[in-house]
Amino acid sequence: MTSAISTPDGRKHDRRQPALLARFWGWEASGVLVALAVLVLALSLATDNFLSAYNVSVVVRQAAFVGLVALGQTLVLLVGGIDLSVGAGAGLASTVGAIVLTQWGLHPYLVIPFTMAFGFFLGSINGVFVAWLRLNPFIVTLATWEIFAGLTLVITKGYPIRPLGEEFGIFGKGEILGLPVPVLIFLASALVLIWVLTQTRFGRNIFAVGGNRDAALLAGIPVRRVEFIAFGLSGMLASMAGILFASRMDAAQPSVGEGWLMGAITAAILGGTSLRGGQGSIVGTVLGALLLTVLANGTVMMNVSGFWQRVIVGAVVLVAVLVDLLRRRAS
Amino acid sequence: MPTPVFEARAVSKAFGPVRALSDVTVTLNRGEVHSIIGENGAGKSTLMNIICGRLQPTSGQLFIDGTPVHFHNPKDAQRQGIAIAPQEISLVPDLTVYENIMLGAQRSGFLSIDWARTRDEATRHLHEVDKSIDPRAKVSGLSKAQQQLVQIARAAATEARILIFDEPTATLTYREEEVLLAYIENLAREGRSAFYISHRLDEVRRLSHRITVLRDGVHVGELSPDEASRDAMVRLMAGRPPKVGAQDIRPVSTAAPILEVQGLTRAGEFEDVSFTLRKGEILGVSGLIGAGRTEMAKCLFGVTRAQSGKIRLDGQEVAFSGPYQAINAGLIYLPEERKQEGIFPLLSIAENTALPTIDRFSGLLHLRNRDMMAEVARLADQMKAKFNALKDPITSLSGGNQQKFIIARWLMRDAKVLVMDEPTRGIDVNAKFEIQSVLRKLTEERGLSIIVISSEMEELLDVADRILVMHEGRVKGVVDRRDATQEGLLQLAMA
Numbered sequence A: 001m002t003s004a005i006s007t008p009d010g011r012k013h014d015r016r017q018p019a020l021l022a023r024f025w026g027w028e029a030s031g032v033l034v035a036l037a038v039l040v041l042a043l044s045l046a047t048d049n050f051l052s053a054y055n056v057s058v059v060v061r062q063a064a065f066v067g068l069v070a071l072g073q074t075l076v077l078l079v080g081g082i083d084l085s086v087g088a089g090a091g092l093a094s095t096v097g098a099i100v101l102t103q104w105g106l107h108p109y110l111v112i113p114f115t116m117a118f119g120f121f122l123g124s125i126n127g128v129f130v131a132w133l134r135l136n137p138f139i140v141t142l143a144t145w146e147i148f149a150g151l152t153l154v155i156t157k158g159y160p161i162r163p164l165g166e167e168f169g170i171f172g173k174g175e176i177l178g179l180p181v182p183v184l185i186f187l188a189s190a191l192v193l194i195w196v197l198t199q200t201r202f203g204r205n206i207f208a209v210g211g212n213r214d215a216a217l218l219a220g221i222p223v224r225r226v227e228f229i230a231f232g233l234s235g236m237l238a239s240m241a242g243i244l245f246a247s248r249m250d251a252a253q254p255s256v257g258e259g260w261l262m263g264a265i266t267a268a269i270l271g272g273t274s275l276r277g278g279q280g281s282i283v284g285t286v287l288g289a290l291l292l293t294v295l296a297n298g299t300v301m302m303n304v305s306g307f308w309q310r311v312i313v314g315a316v317v318l319v320a321v322l323v324d325l326l327r328r329r330a331s
Numbered sequence B: 001m002p003t004p005v006f007e008a009r010a011v012s013k014a015f016g017p018v019r020a021l022s023d024v025t026v027t028l029n030r031g032e033v034h035s036i037i038g039e040n041g042a043g044k045s046t047l048m049n050i051i052c053g054r055l056q057p058t059s060g061q062l063f064i065d066g067t068p069v070h071f072h073n074p075k076d077a078q079r080q081g082i083a084i085a086p087q088e089i090s091l092v093p094d095l096t097v098y099e100n101i102m103l104g105a106q107r108s109g110f111l112s113i114d115w116a117r118t119r120d121e122a123t124r125h126l127h128e129v130d131k132s133i134d135p136r137a138k139v140s141g142l143s144k145a146q147q148q149l150v151q152i153a154r155a156a157a158t159e160a161r162i163l164i165f166d167e168p169t170a171t172l173t174y175r176e177e178e179v180l181l182a183y184i185e186n187l188a189r190e191g192r193s194a195f196y197i198s199h200r201l202d203e204v205r206r207l208s209h210r211i212t213v214l215r216d217g218v219h220v221g222e223l224s225p226d227e228a229s230r231d232a233m234v235r236l237m238a239g240r241p242p243k244v245g246a247q248d249i250r251p252v253s254t255a256a257p258i259l260e261v262q263g264l265t266r267a268g269e270f271e272d273v274s275f276t277l278r279k280g281e282i283l284g285v286s287g288l289i290g291a292g293r294t295e296m297a298k299c300l301f302g303v304t305r306a307q308s309g310k311i312r313l314d315g316q317e318v319a320f321s322g323p324y325q326a327i328n329a330g331l332i333y334l335p336e337e338r339k340q341e342g343i344f345p346l347l348s349i350a351e352n353t354a355l356p357t358i359d360r361f362s363g364l365l366h367l368r369n370r371d372m373m374a375e376v377a378r379l380a381d382q383m384k385a386k387f388n389a390l391k392d393p394i395t396s397l398s399g400g401n402q403q404k405f406i407i408a409r410w411l412m413r414d415a416k417v418l419v420m421d422e423p424t425r426g427i428d429v430n431a432k433f434e435i436q437s438v439l440r441k442l443t444e445e446r447g448l449s450i451i452v453i454s455s456e457m458e459e460l461l462d463v464a465d466r467i468l469v470m471h472e473g474r475v476k477g478v479v480d481r482r483d484a485t486q487e488g489l490l491q492l493a494m495a
Helices: A019-026 A032-044 A052-080 A086-102 A108-132 A136-156 A166-173 A183-200 A201-211 A215-220 A223-248 A260-270 A282-299 A305-331 B044-051 B074-079 B097-101 B114-130 B144-157 B174-189 B201-207 B231-236 B292-298 B323-329 B338-342 B349-361 B369-381 B398-411 B429-446 B458-463 B486-494
Strands: A004-006 A012-013 B006-015 B019-028 B033-038 B060-062 B067-069 B081-086 B160-166 B194-199 B210-215 B216-223 B257-268 B270-277 B282-286 B308-314 B316-318 B331-334 B416-423 B450-451 B468-473 B474-480
Touching: A032 A282, A032 A305, A052 A086, A052 A183, A052 A201, A052 A223, A052 A260, A052 A282, A086 A136, A086 A223, A086 A260, A108 A136, A108 A166, A108 A223, A166 A183, A166 A223, A166 B194, A166 B398, A183 A223, A201 A215, A201 A223, A201 B144, A215 A223, A223 A260, A223 B323, A260 A282, A260 A305, A260 B006, A282 A305, B006 B044, B019 B033, B019 B044, B019 B194, B033 B044, B033 B174, B044 B081, B044 B160, B044 B194, B074 B081, B081 B144, B097 B114, B097 B144, B114 B144, B114 B160, B114 B174, B144 B160, B144 B174, B174 B194, B174 B201, B201 B231, B210 B231, B216 B231, B231 B429, B257 B292, B257 B450, B270 B292, B270 B308, B270 B450, B270 B468, B282 B292, B282 B429, B282 B458, B292 B331, B292 B416, B292 B450, B323 B331, B331 B398, B349 B369, B349 B398, B369 B398, B398 B429, B429 B450, B429 B458, B450 B458, B458 B486, B468 B486, B474 B486
Parallel strands: B019 B216, B033 B194, B033 B210, B081 B160, B160 B194, B282 B450, B282 B468, B331 B416, B416 B450
Antiparallel strands: A004 A012, B006 B019, B006 B060, B060 B067, B210 B216, B257 B270, B257 B308, B308 B316, B468 B474
């Protein structure tokens, strides 16, 4: 294999350092970044108040909730699984969190960590079935989706738990340096996960397990533990979104996560995460979540009927997958 | 005598009622290369999988330095210094070469992986095996042979004292094989030990300090390299006197041409390829990996389109826009990767054989199953295939027998030209010989014309009537079998 290739104009490019543009194009999140930039530009030209401080804070806060769920979903997709139970898990965990807060009197500041731990537990149920019993993750999480959603209704009888109290409200409603707390938590989670996935052995193991499970096993990677933790983290991040949302609404809604499953998977896919595992990035997912929220917000700003929003999102996903296909063929 | 570094004592393994290994004992000394040979299904891979922790023995005991050990998984074995370079490619395609080499063993720095150190170390191990592979390249962009070499570097990078090489040379060509054998010899000189599995008996004899022969899961003999003549090894493996030997050399065919290729070109793959295949002839295609052999075959078959050049099949000029058209015209390609591209693992032997011709057996509303079975059985008999029942899954067969049914698949049609890519890779000697005999018989009895692409020169010399030599995408020459020698072909390829 030669590392230098001749170009028609006779100059030589080193293959290891392709032109900046080609490198950008080779990045799996390049498509979503371009799409997001174009969309933001178009919306800020077409409307007066898309870039207003208020609207931006609405958009990023929305993105934060679905984005947190999408971060966990990305981890599960990366190990070659899928987690359909995230929305229902978020509902169950935030319900339990609210009960612990209102009826058992747990200190409001401890409710978030408690709910996260409980969410990890819910996710790890999926993890046990998938990693140790080798059941299909689609089927396992389809079942736990039903179970979590059902248990939530059993506990709440379908009614929201409220009020949750002023002190607890700061996690959802508060701001630090002008940024909403949920957004800060989302960004912090994303940064930690970027570090974990690119710089730690556990993170690299996630890519290895999803890319080729047998190879990972033979390399002595604790494959089952990696899968188990990925599912646990997915449950944890989803429940975090659920309890933060409850804090914001001052109520734990049983149905809080109903729209999050599709949003989370869509965000990850838009960001270049492969459903076959081993490919994807956190940056891509964050951008994907933003793109999705901007799209929804944009349709409202443009006075497009809310009914069309789903049609547009579906079309964008198809285009994204097509672009990804072309990108892969080109490289 | 010093304590062996490793011992597997009286190891047995049963899968349900099937005994894959019975009471096998092998030892490995420091600095020793110990080869395990046997036909497919003899239990070599099962034994290696037990040694590397992938499988647990039903009974028996493993020892390291005389101390009993138990492996629950490959990680346990690795902790004890055992690493395997498996036969199948087992790498993570989307990661770089160096990350694959250091998988699960990345060097840690403060708060994160120390990438520079990890990369340097991987590069050092890689360069001991092969200097031409870029450690920063993605594994998915490498050829099969390169991936195999990366895998070997990975096994070595674990600093294991005991290495298992499971058919490492099956995908390698002559030159890469030389480098690898020298590398393994060097490992042994440094005091590391290796189990070595291969079907290529010449390299087994050259490399080994000891050779153990397995047959049907039983240890049937241990040979020193001096005793290990080809005949002796084959006799032990097969349990009967060898019938392996060259086929007779046939006179050069003067029959009408069936396939004429002129100036076929696809830039970057092959250029100006011209040759003629005559009716009833076997044309061997030799060359190193990357010579453009497979690419040329796929182009003939219509998988890719030629940029220029002509193909005439039975006197008619053809330009296939897909394999479907090629098959209908009677030109068949049997790919190199039997598992990936050749068989339907979930289907039965009969279905696998009859699938492309299933139309022939469709009744008014149903499949005429009995006719189908009868036809498959007839062909199986012709091919001397061994099987239990045609309803069994194809994966229950050995590699050699699978290959026979894949050939039979195309005999159910009126194939004119069969292009076979590495038809006997990973198939044991006896099955190899049988397949070669079948190919000869098909050319004689059915007038079939065959192109055999192979990296093994011995095979081409055994089966082909003429041998075409390719190098870097170009045809270097065509040699009649009468005049062909291994050295001559190699020189032609290198010239």
